[in-house]
Amino acid sequence: LLFAGFGYLIAVSFGFSSTESLVIAASSIFSSTIIGLKLLPTTVLHHRHTGEIIISILLLQDLIAIGLLMFLHTQGQIGANDPSAQQHLLTLLISFPTIILVAYLSEKYILQRLFLRFDTILEYVFLLAIAWCLGLAELATSMGLSHEIGAFIAGVAIASGPISQFIAESLKPLRDFFLIIFFFTIGASFDISQLGNILIPAIILAAFALSLKPIVFKKLLQLSGEDTTVATEVGFRVGQLSEFSILLGALALQVGVIGQSASQLIQLATLLTFIVSSYLIVFRYPTPIATSDRLRRD
16 A cells, blocks of 8 residues: 555656556556566575565465456446446456366366376476466456466466476476567567656656665564564565556556556556666575676576
8 A cells, every 4th residue: 555655646746647646556566576586596486484475475466466457457348338347347256266266176186186197207297287377378268357367377276286396497498488578578569759758757656666665575574573684685576566567557558547658657667677676686685697606596
C-alpha cells in the first residue's frame, strides 16, 4: 500500500487521470522475479534462508499480479459495454480455481509418477516439463484465462517436486533465450516520440522505487525477526519494479483503461529500475554474473 500510494501521488502530480494513476500505483507494488532469481546464486536459491525469503516475497507478489491482470481484463470488457462481461467474470471465477485443482491433481497423481519413473532419462524429463508448461498454458487460454497464468500455475505445481531443481537447471538456457525475446519485444514496442512527455515522471518513479523499496523491505524483515544483513540483502534484491508492471500496463492499454503515455511511463520506469538495480546487486552481492571473482557464485 505504501508503494502504491507513492506511485499514485507521483502519477497524479504529473497530470495523469485517476484511473491511469491507479494503474501506475498498482504497477509500483511488484518486484522483478527476473532480477530476483537471475542474479541469485543457485546455492542461495535452494539451500539458504535468504533464497526462501526472496522466493516467498516474489511468489506472493506474482499471485497478486495475476489477480490484477484478471481484474483488468474483466474491467476492459465492462468498460466497452460488452454484454457478455458478467458471463466472462463468472467464467474467470470458475476457471481460475478449476485450473489450480487440475494442476494439483495432475501433478500429484500423474506428473510426479512419470518424473520418478523415468528420472534417469534427462531428455525425457526436459521434454515432459516443457509439455506440461505449454499444455497447462493452452488449457488456461481455452478456459478464458491467459497463457501467462497457465504457465505460472504449471511452474508452481511442480516446484515442490523432488526433481524441480533439475528442471530449473536444465531450463536455464531456454529461460535466458526467452528473457532476450521479452526485452527485445519491450524495446521494439516502445514509442520514442513519447519520451519527452514521460522521461521526468519515469525517472522520479524509478528513483522512488530504487530508494524506498530496499528500506521498506529491510525494516519489515527486521520487524519479523530477520537478521539485519539478510534483511538488507533481500531489500536490495527486490528493490525494483517488475516485468509484471510492464504486463499490467500493456494489458491496461490494450483494454482501454489507460492511455499510451501512462503505459510507456510504466515501461520506462521499470526498465530504469532494472538497469540500476542490476548494477547495485552485481557490484555488491554474490551473483552468477559478477565481474569480481570474490562475488561470482553460480
